[in-house]
Amino acid sequence: MLDATFATPDVTTFCRLDELGLVVVGQKLEPDRAVLACRVEEDDAARWCRRCGCEGSPRDTVTRRLAHEPLGWRPTTLLVTIRRYKCTGCGHVWRQDTSRAAEPRAKLSRTALRWALVGLVCQHLTVARLAEALAVSWDTANDAVLAEGQRVLLDDPARFDDVKVIGVDEHVWRHTRRGDKFVTVVIDLTPVRDKTGPSRLLAMVEGRSKQAFKTWLAERPKAWRDGLEVVAMDGF
Template identity: 70%
Template sequence: MFHVTFGVPNLTTFCRLDEPGLVAVSQRLRPDRAVLECRVTDADDECRSCGGLGRRLGTDSRTLAHEPFGGRPTTLQVRVRRYRCTLCGRFWSQDTSAAAEPRAKVSRGGLAWALRALVIDHLSVARIAAGLGVAWNTANDAVLTEGHRRLINDPARFDGVAVLGVDEHVWRHTRFGDKYVTVIIDLTPVRDKTGPARLLDMVPSRSKQVFKTWLAERPPPWADEIEVVAMDGFTGFKTATTEELPQAVAVMDPFHVVRLAGEALDQCRRRTQQQLHGHRGRADDPLYTSRRTLHTGAGLLTDHQWVRIERLFDTDEHVEIEATWAIYQRMITAYRDTDRAAARQDLAALIESLRTVVPTALVELRRLGRTLNTRAHDILAYFDRPGTSNGPTEAINGRLEHLRGSALGFRNLSNYIARALLEAGGFRPLLHAQL
């Protein structure tokens, strides 16, 4: 029985052709695609010069890739009428700008689908090209152009930024050419707990001058609103921040601070291994088999791991490793302390002790102490700024690694930057609102 809420099937409405002012008049199903013949609903027979009535001269055909329906690419065959003015003799054709840009090969509906597939569904350009039934270059050029127009070139995307994260990123693994870029992240949503971090920009190369130039290009009112800049241990980012954002607080990320201590522990273990055995660690060497256990936080060690640690430190030959391991564990404990004031005090005392009371033989700890003392203000600033961490920056770096893997690598940096901004620029809410 026919249901009262159902209507007569309407191909124009189903394929959303009424929005760009088209009407479907016929269809042809091919093995590889569906072809819809369409006409422009607006007669557009009035002369744009004198207002006279146009005389029909025939039709032209315009082919547009549209969003896929029914699991196959959909192509629009648009019949466009041609006119000649009966008064001034001017020629023109029906306006199809609502359906597609002039000389475009993809309809506006197809572009909207492709942009949604790229930004929201994280499809590769190859999958998008297959869905539209066009060449890869056609799909890539169309999607990036539309992405710039709707999202990337929107000046409002820089509004409301108060916390920045900066880090380096390897965009390609080759022996020739610069493989590094500097990524700038908006960490304000993470601090305010309103959403995830988002990629603000990506600039070629990595140096103090690169980040300093990017900051100098920002409008002064925008730069004045920056409160915190989270970073790793690279001093170039610190110097650029001090020179261009004197009001901002530089925060060295806990991950990189702990990694410095972990590297000191590894260097001490390798040096001891060479001094005692005269070769690198092997599968049956206690120092080698304990390398991962040494990097595990004391609160997470199992009984078996504790036994391994106690056996390792049961000999005086490993006393330097034990001392370095103790410093590493104290640093982890300080960052895991829920009492931020007490944790700040403990870490400050640890940095001071590394600067003053470390024996000469512990060269790794002395080197670590000099580094931490130089950046002590940035390290301790973390405890005064809850929620400020470069961890979300590392997470976005991971998303970009996945993007590069899905695309099987990139050769063009401009293309990569645009794809990275669309992938991690936080455009999903904006795109939902537009579409």
């Protein structure tokens, strides 16, 4: 009997590609990068045409390259083979669904997006360092992280829940000659007061005037504003 503590080695699970609906079928390891050849998990529903309901026949395959989270800080690329089908009834052509792995036309997998966002927010890595680790351009990494941060953090409807104490102050965020140098920073201090955790950044509003904060506050629901107990502000 094998040691029940261990299981058979599984590259797909180890690289967390099962979460993306992918299966590893090959690998190419080099000193400075790794490429994992993948296929999409089989799905019987993918064989049927969504227009007329007839069964589709395999037509050909296309490949899609996705930057994945670096394994051992070695840039890792997914080379995904995607099967295309042609409907035997209406002639419609479609391909296997890869939305679990990445957004349409995205260059980073969903796992890579989360890795980059955690690296930027929690590990304080620069965008340049993230781009280097993912083997993508600075613009690609920056655009992807900003979009993921907007989706996961800023668009989270529960982000303002249970906020009772906020702190407001100005901050110099731009050190160039052009553009407004100051932003008004709004912080959730409720966890600090209640001794349940660190403070949280709620918003950064362009400008440092009273009107900037007043406008941001007016955009919040009245019930949320009425629930605030303490606003700690710079005396000036």
